Amino acid sequence: MTIKVIIADDHQLFIDGIKSILSKTIDIDTIGEASNGLQVIKLLENDIIPDVILTDIRMPIMDGISLTKIISKNYPQLKVLALSMFDQTIDVIEMLEAGAKGYVTKNVDKSELVSALHTLVKGDYFFSANLPENIQDWFQKENKYVKDTQLTKRETEILHLIVKGRTSLQMAKHLKLSKYTIDTHRKNIHKKLGIKSNTGLVNYALKHL
Template identity: 40%
Template sequence: MGTENINILIADDHQMVIDGLKMMLDNQNYNVISEANNGQEAIDLINVNPLKYDLVLTDISMPLLSGTELCKMIKAQFPHIQVLILSMYNNAQAVKEAVLAEADGYILKNSGRSELLQALHRITNGGTYFSQDIVPIIYGQYQKQKVQDEKLNVLSPREKEILSLIVKELTSEEIAEKLFISKKTVDNHRQHLFVKCNCKSTVGLVKYAIANGLE
């Protein structure tokens, strides 16, 4: 077997780009086993035999189905397939979309062969790769996640702990036992949670917790 091979599908609406990529990957342990000229073609190919592919190398702007859309579909349906997005642009929106689409990497088309190989290496080893010049852009996206986290931060540690147990379907009494405190204390925390989460019942707390990533 030797070093295991990575089976790749390339999606790009310019055949020249595909050919160039294939040459770059020649003599590496990467097999380009399929090509597609747009996202739809790519997803169709994948649908035929999803397990055949380890990684998809895709352009971002393609007719019918864009690279980010393709990525979203892949991640939703075939999460074992990794996705590296190739883009002409390094604008914030495109990167943001790629990040939201859960791409494993994003590099620019003017990247050299070495950067391509580095990105592939990192990704196939379970990591991610984003071009250095777009890292600041990603940080902008970071904040958004933080906003949610910060919301949970208005809850005290104990409140978060109790909310977490509520979501696990424990009753106040069970929570009290588990934390070695009085049921009354738990109920008081619950009351405070209502105020802080701006809701009026445990149902609202559960929704809040899920919406804010506490699970």
Template identity: 35%
Template structure:
């Protein structure tokens, strides 16, 4: 059972998400919050596996809430609920440790799959939103392929990085490369240190950017 909390300031949005998630018997809704502050107060009592996090909310927005949740509970998966006009918020949410993002108007099966994907430890990147983010990043950084930090990666580290960018979990990567999960975890930690990145999602965006 995947225990989930919904965080959104609009009751109609929360109700719609609850209705969708109720269609899957492997997802359990632990509770709902209307802002980041409420979510932070709820989490120690509920300890969810996955949090669906809106970005624009009063009192405490989703970016700040994501940062604080990840600092205290790094294993909780956070999926940002977003729209196309929230690029800056998406960037900041990912930098603060969000495990991915989906569009608010996604189909019901996409939302359910997103929760299951994040729960397994895989990164969740909506293709359309990712393309927009990468285009924006490329306008700011046109020489990543010549980045000395990138060239410092070994061939094996690059193999691991590409699989992370494909959204694979440590478990999946270990099976594909015939490594232990612990070894993969160490590789990922080293890669992020070399590239000066904060989390797997940033790493995925970085690698996808240089492969464009």
């Protein structure tokens, strides 16, 4: 259930920042860190196997692109989430070609990072909402899709009721809908947010709504 993460970046301060964000989050544990791609490979060889590798693109010794190619070949079940500065859009495309499953900018906030990790673990792709247009274009060409984690009106309404402690049956009566419908919305919320439990939803809602 817990998402295990390895962080790779040649700036220790940045690693510490991400670790700090993730340490406060349910279901996400940082199990390793590295200052370049080669160190990530060594962690993997020592059976430190994460669910997601959060990696910078430009690093000394072995960069994120080479790392991602090796991982795509030898550890295909691992998801790579690329981190980049705004000015590295060309590198980002290379990362995606190499097999990265998502991309966030380095000024990512907590909720976005958490969403990204959950999304990747589910097997979907995740991209920052504010990603440069040429990357969007590339993805449309490549027949991929950009996730949006926007809830619909109904879903938002139901999320609020969940936070208030209502059960599916109570919501169904209140909204004059079938319990089945409520549960369907609930499942769609789970899918969109990448959060599978009621307690997680309350956490998310209180922190982000």
